[in-house]
Amino acid sequence: MSILDEFPAMGRQDLRDLKKGIDGSFREFSRGYGEAIENFFDPVLRALVWFEKLLLATPWPLIILIVAGLAYLGSRSWKLALGAAVSFILIGYFGMWEDTMSTVALISVATILCIVIGIPIGIMMSRSNRLQAMITPILDVMQTIPIFVYLLPVVMLLGIGKVPGLIAVLVYAMPPVVRLTNLGIRLVDAEILEAADAFGANPRQKLFDVQIPLALPNIFAGVNQTIMMALAMVVIASMIGVKGLGNPVLQSIQNQYLTLGLMNGMAIVALAIIFDRVSQQYGKRLQKHREGGHGV
Amino acid sequence: MSKTKVSIKNLYKIFGPQAERMVEKVKGGMSKTELLEKHGHVLGLKDVNLDIPQREMQVIMGLSGSGKSTLIRHVNRLIEPTAGEMIVDGEDVLGMSEEQLREFRRRKASMVFQKFALLPHRTIMDNVAYGLKIRNTPVEEARERCQRWIDRVGLGGFENHYPAQLSGGMQQRVGLARALATDAEILLMDEAFSALDPLIRTDMQNVLLDLQEELHKTVIFITHDLDEALRIGDNICILRDGEVVQKGSPQQIILKPADDYVSDFIKDINRARVLEVGSVMNGKIASKGPEVDRSMAVEEAMQAMSKADSKTAVVTENGKAVGAVTLDQMIAAIARPAAGNKGDKTYR
The missing domain is CATH 3.90.1280.20 (CBS domain Like)
Known part of the structure; x- marks a missing residue:
């Protein structure tokens, strides 16, 4: 009856050998291909560094002007533009300007990459049920696996630095835009699609004239979520050597610097709120034509 | 009677995973209910034969579930039949390649939908120009043509509005203009006026009759409303449970209803006005x-x-x-x- 008392686990020795074997071969792999993979990510790294330098080299009043201008263009709201400008001035006043620029650079590049990679994947998923069945569990894993579990192999492969940080952010932040692109396209009114068919639209015309425009509200919600999740990863990314607002937060955890943590934390929150409100307002504005009202 | 434009021959449509095999059973006399109960397949259309004359209005009428919307979607092959033939201008629609079929839909047959199916993110002008845009008509030419149709259906001045800003009747005018703008010879109208309230519906019927007087398109018009059918149809075909019950002119249908089903249908109409x-x-x-x-x-x-x-x-x-x-x-x-x-x- 002992089989019921104790789980018939693999022998200790075997288990250790298995782990060792996998660890060993991964180490081999990272030794053999680490450099190639690093080279592959080199353009991304250069873009990130370039953008960060650009932000830091630009005079601060100009940055504040640009931030306020973008906020206004996105939301058409003076209040929001003013709020964004005031937040950035406060951030600068409390000595967090450089870290904030690094973080903005990281988030921007991460978001652009998520959109460029995520939307096409979402579109492909929406066209094939089989692909959807295959990708959905991958997205689930990406969102739920403890971050450190995939951080470790990434660090083993690429060392610490900006690129592994960026990859960590991408893994965590990409799923929403993929999911919502897929969902949005699947939710497009079947009647309108039928009309497109009836007028002889080919698949490409259907995609660009009907499916993507009608899915845009959902795609946009996905982008918004992606930005928020990328910001949430800032502190974790700093653990593997990414500069930015996460770094002081990390320091403050290690040394119990209450105020330092609070200030940098608030800066992250301010960025999040600005990004969120502006992108949401912009998304809403895209939908203006859906509002009724005759002869408006 | 004038030349046949669309000829539907022995058309069957059965919905289900093994539709082809069920055709024989239906040909052998199995009823719709029996097919559903025994084999889990739904009989959509059963042995439909219909010759639709050129330049006339053919109404296809039936209650919901009679297969009329299924039938009209066979004409431009939005639905593939299980068996049968669909000949338009002597050409076999079912034999067309995808590219040929797209060309057919772009040039020969355009469609108006019950729920309008307009693009909500495009202006009225762009909606009307949709069919032309798909076949890459130069923008200037398309605009000019569409402006004419927009004016013709009485929507001049609304070019830059969005569909959500228009009433149902106006939206369907857009739908009609969109279908007319492609200059297709065949106009497929799937319960085009059913979603409109009675006064607007009569109004739209007048618009259609007016246009028809001038354009002489081959119109296939689906409706469940007998008054509408009698008013606009040159010929009427009545469907029940996917089968043709009677075809003929409005006068024939009123004077000699084929069976109780048709008699029931026509019993409440104002005969003095229709005969x-x-x-x-x-x-x-x-x-x-x-x-x-x-x-x-x-x-x-x-x-x-x-x-x-x-x-x-x-x-x-x-x-x-x-x-x-x-x-x-x-x-x-x-x-x-x-x-x-x-x-x-x-x-x-």
């Missing part, structure tokens, strides 16, 4: 009385006779006398036929 003098008259060229054209409604003819205080009238065609009609004949014709004598039947 034409020509359907009631006798061949004797005779007598005195006012002249009435053979296409005049019985209702109007009776008024004319009453005004002239005459019990007979001379029926004319293009001004020439072709027959006579008496008041008694007309009264007999507009009397409701005896109610179904085979007991109360209900139809789904």
Whole structure:
């Protein structure tokens, strides 16, 4: 009856050998291909560094002007533009300007990459049920696996630095835009699609004239979520050597610097709120034509 | 009758995973209910044969679930039939490649939908130009053409509005203009006016009749509304449970309903307004009385006779006398036929 008392686990020795074997071969792999993979990510790294330098080299009043201008263009709201400008001035006043620029650079590049990679994947998923069945569990894993579990192999492969940080952010932040692109396209009114068919639209015309425009509200919600999740990863990314607002937060955890943590934390929150409100307002504005009202 | 434009031959549509195999069973006489209960397949259309003449309005009528919307989608192959033929202008639609089919849909047959199916993110102008954009018509030319159609359906001034800003009736005008803008010879109208309220519906019927007088398209019009069918149809085809119950002109259907189902359908219509003098008259060229054209409604003819205080009238065609009609004949014709004598039947 002992089989019921104790789980018939693999022998200790075997288990250790298995782990060792996998660890060993991964180490081999990272030794053999680490450099190639690093080279592959080199353009991304250069873009990130370039953008960060650009932000830091630009005079601060100009940055504040640009931030306020973008906020206004996105939301058409003076209040929001003013709020964004005031937040950035406060951030600068409390000595967090450089870290904030690094973080903005990281988030921007991460978001652009998520959109460029995520939307096409979402579109492909929406066209094939089989692909959807295959990708959905991958997205689930990406969102739920403890971050450190995939951080470790990434660090083993690429060392610490900006690129592994960026990859960590991408893994965590990409799923929403993929999911919502897929969902949005699947939710497009079947009647309108039928009309497109009836007028002889080919698949490409259907995609660009009907499916993507009608899915845009959902795609946009996905982008918004992606930005928020990328910001949430800032502190974790700093653990593997990414500069930015996460770094002081990390320091403050290690040394119990209450105020330092609070200030940098608030800066992250301010960025999040600005990004969120502006992108949401912009998304809403895209939908203006859906509002009724005759002869408006 | 003029040349046949669309010819539907032995068309079957069965919904289900093994539709092909079920065709034989249906041909062997299996009913819709039996097919569903025993094999889990739904019979959509059963042996539909219909020749649709060029430049006329063919109405296909039936209650919901009778297969009329399924049938119209076979004409431009939005739905693939399980068996049968669909010939348009002597060309086999079912044999077309995807590219040929797209070309067919772009140039030959355009469609108007029950729920309008407009693009909500495009202006009225861009919606009307949709069919032209798809086939890469130069923008300037498309604009010019579409402007004409927008004006023609009475929406001038709304070019830059969005569909959500228009009422249902106006939106369907956009749908109609979009379909007309491609200059397709065949116009498929799937319950195009059913979602509109009665006054607007009559209005739209007038718009369509007006346009037809000038354009002479081959129109296939789906409706569940008999009044609408009688009003606009040159020919009517009545479907029930996917089968053709009767085809013919409105006059034929009213005077000689094929079965109880059709009789039931027509029992509440205003016969005096729909029946034409020509359907009631006798061949004797005779007598005195006012002249009435053979296409005049019985209702109007009776008024004319009453005004002239005459019990007979001379029926004319293009001004020439072709027959006579008496008041008694007309009264007999507009009397409701005896109610179904085979007991109360209900139809789904």
